[in-house]
Amino acid sequence: MPPILRPERRETQVPLIRVIDGLNEIVGRILSVVALLFAGIIIYDVFMRYALGQPTRWAFDVTKQLYGFYFVMLGGYALRHQAHVRVDLVTARMRPALRRWVELAGYAIFFFPFAWVFARRSWDFAMTSWRQGELTYGAVQLPVYPLKMAMFVAACLLLIQGVSEALKLVLDRPNQPERHDVG
Amino acid sequence: MSGLLLLGLFMGHPLAFVLGGTAVLGALIAGKPMVLGIVINRIFGDVLDNYVLIAIPLFVLMARFLSDSGVTDRMFEALRHLMSRVTGGLGLAVVFISILLAATTGIIGASITVMGMMALRPMLQYGYDKRLATGLIGASGCLGILIPPSIMLILMASYAPGLSVGQLFAGAMVPGLLLGVMYALYVVFIAWLKPDWAPKIAEADQISRGAMWKMLIIEAVPPLILILGILGSLLAGIATATEASAIGAVLALLIVIMRGRFQWRTFYSALLETGRTSAMILFIVVGATAFTGVFNITGGLRASQDLIRGLADDPYTLIAVMLLVVFILGMFLDWTGIVLLSFPIFLPLVAEMGVDPLWFVILMAVVLQTSFLSPPFGYALFYMRAIAPPDVSISDIIVGVLPFIVMILMMCAAMILFPALVTWLPLALYG
Amino acid sequence: ETWTMTSTWPSSLELIEIDKHWVDLANKLVDDDKLTIEFYDGGSLVPAGEVFGAVESGTIQAGADWPGYWAGRNSAFSPLSTTASLFNAVDYVNWIQEWGGADLYNEVYGQFGMVYLPYGVTNNESGFRTVSQPIRTLDDLQGLRLRLSGLEQGKLLEKLGGNQVSMAGGEIYQSLERGVIDGAEFSTPNVDFSGGFQQVTQYWSTPGWHQSSSVFGVMINKGSWDALDEETQERLKIAADATMLWSLSFTERRATEAYAQFQEAGTEITRLDDEALERVQQLANETITEVACENPMSAKVYASQLTYLQEYSTWRDASAPFNLGRTPNGPDLAAIQACAE
Ligand code: NA
Ligand code: NA
Numbered sequence: 007m008p009p010i011l012r013p014e015r016r017e018t019q020v021p022l023i024r025v026i027d028g029l030n031e032i033v034g035r036i037l038s039v040v041a042l043l044f045a046g047i048i049i050y051d052v053f054m055r056y057a058l059g060q061p062t063r064w065a066f067d068v069t070k071q072l073y074g075f076y077f078v079m080l081g082g083y084a085l086r087h088q089a090h091v092r093v094d095l096v097t098a099r100m101r102p103a104l105r106r107w108v109e110l111a112g113y114a115i116f117f118f119p120f121a122w123v124f125a126r127r128s129w130d131f132a133m134t135s136w137r138q139g140e141l142t143y144g145a146v147q148l149p150v151y152p153l154k155m156a157m158f159v160a161a162c163l164l165l166i167q168g169v170s171e172a173l174k175l176v177l178d179r180p181n182q183p184e185r186h187d188v189g
Numbered sequence: 190m191s192g193l194l195l196l197g198l199f200m201g202h203p204l205a206f207v208l209g210g211t212a213v214l215g216a217l218i219a220g221k222p223m224v225l226g227i228v229i230n231r232i233f234g235d236v237l238d239n240y241v242l243i244a245i246p247l248f249v250l251m252a253r254f255l256s257d258s259g260v261t262d263r264m265f266e267a268l269r270h271l272m273s274r275v276t277g278g279l280g281l282a283v284v285f286i287s288i289l290l291a292a293t294t295g296i297i298g299a300s301i302t303v304m305g306m307m308a309l310r311p312m313l314q315y316g317y318d319k320r321l322a323t324g325l326i327g328a329s330g331c332l333g334i335l336i337p338p339s340i341m342l343i344l345m346a347s348y349a350p351g352l353s354v355g356q357l358f359a360g361a362m363v364p365g366l367l368l369g370v371m372y373a374l375y376v377v378f379i380a381w382l383k384p385d386w387a388p389k390i391a392e393a394d395q396i397s398r399g400a401m402w403k404m405l406i407i408e409a410v411p412p413l414i415l416i417l418g419i420l421g422s423l424l425a426g427i428a429t430a431t432e433a434s435a436i437g438a439v440l441a442l443l444i445v446i447m448r449g450r451f452q453w454r455t456f457y458s459a460l461l462e463t464g465r466t467s468a469m470i471l472f473i474v475v476g477a478t479a480f481t482g483v484f485n486i487t488g489g490l491r492a493s494q495d496l497i498r499g500l501a502d503d504p505y506t507l508i509a510v511m512l513l514v515v516f517i518l519g520m521f522l523d524w525t526g527i528v529l530l531s532f533p534i535f536l537p538l539v540a541e542m543g544v545d546p547l548w549f550v551i552l553m554a555v556v557l558q559t560s561f562l563s564p565p566f567g568y569a570l571f572y573m574r575a576i577a578p579p580d581v582s583i584s585d586i587i588v589g590v591l592p593f594i595v596m597i598l599m600m601c602a603a604m605i606l607f608p609a610l611v612t613w614l615p616l617a618l619y620g
Numbered sequence: 621e622t623w624t625m626t627s628t629w630p631s632s633l634e635l636i637e638i639d640k641h642w643v644d645l646a647n648k649l650v651d652d653d654k655l656t657i658e659f660y661d662g663g664s665l666v667p668a669g670e671v672f673g674a675v676e677s678g679t680i681q682a683g684a685d686w687p688g689y690w691a692g693r694n695s696a697f698s699p700l701s702t703t704a705s706l707f708n709a710v711d712y713v714n715w716i717q718e719w720g721g722a723d724l725y726n727e728v729y730g731q732f733g734m735v736y737l738p739y740g741v742t743n744n745e746s747g748f749r750t751v752s753q754p755i756r757t758l759d760d761l762q763g764l765r766l767r768l769s770g771l772e773q774g775k776l777l778e779k780l781g782g783n784q785v786s787m788a789g790g791e792i793y794q795s796l797e798r799g800v801i802d803g804a805e806f807s808t809p810n811v812d813f814s815g816g817f818q819q820v821t822q823y824w825s826t827p828g829w830h831q832s833s834s835v836f837g838v839m840i841n842k843g844s845w846d847a848l849d850e851e852t853q854e855r856l857k858i859a860a861d862a863t864m865l866w867s868l869s870f871t872e873r874r875a876t877e878a879y880a881q882f883q884e885a886g887t888e889i890t891r892l893d894d895e896a897l898e899r900v901q902q903l904a905n906e907t908i909t910e911v912a913c914e915n916p917m918s919a920k921v922y923a924s925q926l927t928y929l930q931e932y933s934t935w936r937d938a939s940a941p942f943n944l945g946r947t948p949n950g951p952d953l954a955a956i957q958a959c960a961e
Contacts, residue, residue, distance in 0.1 A: 034464060038460045038461045041247065041438075045438050048243075048431065061765045061783055063783065066240070066785065066786070067786070069431075070238060076246065077468050077472075078237060078471075080465065080468035081472050081475075083468065085203075089466070090203035091473065092203040096199045098201075108200050112200045112201065112207075115196075115202075116202050116211065117202065117203075118210075120210040123225055123228060127226060127228065127229040128229055130229075130677070131233065134673065138693045138694070138732075139693075141692040141693075142786065143690070143692040143771060150692065153238075157232070157237060223679060224679060226677045227679050227680070230666040230667070234669050240787070350663070429800050485660065486660075486680075533664060537631065537661075540631075
């Protein structure tokens with residue numbers, strides 16, 4: 007997203023927005039650290055393999071699960087910071103009021119249907135795995151359902167952050183856009 | 190579905206959710222809400238349960254450690270002094286540092302922002318033409334997605350059956366470096382043709398040779414070793430891309446610590462920014478995998494393949510058509526969306542035609558750089574605009590990048606005429 | 621009626637030919653107004669590991685698989701897909717068609733709301749392919765990191781001193797190339813060759829004691845199956861039986877051709893001696909008993925298989941040397957039967 011600097015607004019006073027934003031902020035601040043954890047495990051595995059000739063049985067599956075957990079849980083946090091890349095060439099030229107309504111329509115048409123399906127279907131997906139006590143297959147049998155449940159929780163965090171963002175648009179209390187990276 | 194996609198983009202909604210939302214609406218419009226089940230299967234299997242993609246957050250983290258702690262800024266300073274004695278030297282420094290940064294960062298926003306902040310002001314101060322300056326910084330920054338390590342190539346490998354990250358890194362190396370050389374030659378040529386577009390740095394602003402070399406060794410050598418170490422361990426078969434990315438992140442942190450630039454505050458903010466950037470990139474993958482699944486199952490895959498087959502029956506025309514599609518998509522989407530949407534359609538066609546998939550993928554990677562530079566939606570243009578002084582207009586920037594788009598297209602032509610530019614290094618390394 | 625079907629195999633792996641063969645036959649045998657099966661290559665609808673879930677939930681109606689991939693959901697899927705040093709392909713055919721095997725597939729898949737038609741058998745798998753350390757004797761397995769699929773297989777390998785690495789088929793080539801693993805088994809020689817393994821491995825150790833043979837087939841959502849009339853169901857089964865016979869001879873011919881191709885590519889091929897295989901058999905028997913006794917359903921499948929072996933052994937041994945395969949000195953039937961209760 008091209009950075010557009012707007013004057014900073016006062017912290018919003020709507021309790022629902024505060025609670026949702028606060029929740030995703032906490033999740034983001036805690037889980038961002040997980041990157042160090044899987045980086046560490048990978049390094050440990052490489053070290054054990056080359057220096058000691060003892061590969062770590064669980065490293066492959068554990069790093070993969072930690073990575074999945076890490077990024078999916080941060081979806082709501084990224085939305086709270088408006089970090090998801092978008093093209094606002096057209097909307098940037100609109101009158102602020104029109105722009106707000108167009109952005110709101112974007113949430114209604116695209117975000118909410120997707121986030122709802124993501125959350126709803128993830129729930130079934132996670133519950134099926136839980137009921138079956140699904141494990142990774144092979145001699146290292148790690149449970150798979152915690153990650154699938156995390157995906158459901160992540161979808162919910164994303165969904166409620168969308169509610170918060172939409173409310174900000176309705177109440178005309180936009181987030182301060184920040185400068186972010188584009189891949 | 191493509192109509193909805195465009196609508197969402199123009200509405201300025203985040204790409205990830207435009208893709209995901211289009212998938213949901215597409216399934217409903219096709220009267221097959223049942224197929225939405227595959228959306229979750231795909232999100233879990235393709236994105237969460239994907240070992241290759243672990244490298245993305247880790248390479249982002251590596252780049253953050255280096256740039257947030259100021260290691261990259263100092264590296265540029267050192268090179269700037271090295272180049273200061275040559276005509277167009279500042280421009281050359283931009284190209285060189287971009288190649289180095291390209292290798293360390295692999296994400297374009299960081300490259301362009303850092304370069305723009307460090308190089309644009311001095312260039313304009315010394316009287317560089319604003320179109321040349323902005324075009325050069327924008328285009329050089331885009332090399333970051335091509336020159337390994339590149340998260341674009343990692344994502345491409347994850348989506349191209351039978352191609353490894355190592356092969357793609359090796360394949361992109363020569364075309365990426367050659368493009369860098371082309372940009373450098375272009376700067377030298379312009380400096381010779383129109384000396385007032387790229388003036389020399391005043392004698393008084395130069396530092397002594399001794400000081401310059403010392404600075405160069407201290408500032409530029411360790412990051413250079415880092416890059417060579419990562420690429421070397423990867424290409425020599427000691428580590429996977431995922432492992433190389435973890436090693437890279439830890440070594441970058443060590444460099445920061447050894448420089449005495451470690452601060453808990455910047456360290457933590459690097460982690461937070463990495464979390465946001467990684468979630469941003471990977472949620473586009475989430476949205477795209479949802480979109481592709483619904484698109485495929487509702488018949489879009491077969492229809493679009495038949496359409497492309499109908500347009501061309503010899504491999505060269507087919508490839509030209511596909512590259513044109515990529516170029517046009519590049520005006521609207523960024524590489525993530527393009528790769529994720531086009532690979533499932535293109536790669537089977539490429540295999541059907543007996544074309545080397547490695548060569549084709551690298552060709553696409555080169556063309557995809559234009560997705561940042563081509564108006565109306567080139568991110569590089571907006572990044573430049575955001576950091577440039579007010580008297581640089583968006584049209585200055587667009588005019589500025591045009592010659593570079595032409596050079597990228599020339600590079601593509603060269604790769605089509607001489608496929609060895611792509612295939613030589615992977616063959617030498619992997620047989 | 622139109623069914624959407626996909627597979628665990630991408631278009632680049634030859635195993636997909638078995639799936640396509642069944643789909644072709646089924647579409648030929650069944651009238652278009654009754655049922656048309658639209659087949660999608662593996663990966664184009666859902667990733668390989670998610671085919672099970674997609675059929676189970678009814679998102680798609682049918683999915684081609686190798687049952688062992690689902691052993692994380694129920695370890696009984698493992699003997700339905702392969703055995704360590706027990707069955708050969710003909711044993712599977714005999715057992716499935718005449719010794720009650722088919723019912724067990726439907727019993728296990730039935731727990732997940734699916735009907736199963738086994739339609740492919742491949743005989744012995746290649747064995748291990750290694751990058752730089754040959755496996756000429758069992759001692760050579762010590763400390764090797766080997767890609768291997770399956771629960772019993774992994775435990776057996778660990779007993780022999782090796783380390784199991786689990787990874788999807790698509791990641792094997794790259795991991796061998798990068799030296800992440802020392803070696804790998806994947807499938808039969810022709811499938812391995814189509815995966816390019818000759819480019820990244822120098823040594824090949826036969827036979828495939830870890831997977832003496834394999835079964836492939838199609839999972840069908842129970843609701844979709846029940847919606848078909850009996851005649852259509854019958855025709856799908858006929859297509860499955862025909863495909864099963866074809867798959868056996870097709871794979872054996874292709875494996876023979878691929879063996880020559882590996883030789884040509886300069887792969888060093890060695891075979892473990894009979895004494896080594898005897899030792900593997902003992903450890904395999906132990907492993908099977910252990911794993912079976914953790915899950916009554918798994919024990920039930922194994923008990924049925926061992927009963928078949930025991931019954932058939934009289935005639936099989938009497939007809940030697942004109943018989944089909946060998947009577948393995950397998951695990952103790954009574955012990956496993958006790959665990960099935
Ligand atoms: Na790069
Ligand atoms: Na196998």
